[in-house]
Amino acid sequence: MNCKEAIDFLGDYLDGALPWRAWLVFHWHLAFCRDCRRYLASYATTVRQAQALRSEQAGEAQPVPAELLRAILAARRGRQDH
Numbered sequence: 001m002n003c004k005e006a007i008d009f010l011g012d013y014l015d016g017a018l019p020w021r022a023w024l025v026f027h028w029h030l031a032f033c034r035d036c037r038r039y040l041a042s043y044a045t046t047v048r049q050a051q052a053l054r055s056e057q058a059g060e061a062q063p064v065p066a067e068l069l070r071a072i073l074a075a076r077r078g079r080q081d082h
């Protein structure tokens with residue numbers, strides 16, 4: 001595994017969705033690659049911050065996604081009419 005492959009695995013790794021073989025190879029790479037360890041640390045921090053932000057917002061009313069959905073549906077309906 002090279003660094004690019006390791007970084008491709010990062011998202012799945014943090015989701016816990018990595019198959020055990022890939023997980024093992026990923027950890028093997030991390031054991032030897034300081035760059036990827038550093039990258040993983042900063043990536044994990046970013047993901048945690050994003051999750052914290054999402055859970056903060058979850059308690060509040062969110063009118064935007066519903067509006068967005070309506071706009072998308074309206075746009076699709078408009079296109080089908082033509």
Ligand SMILES: [Zn+2]
Pocket residue numbers: 002003004006029033034035036
């Ligand atoms: Zn690496």
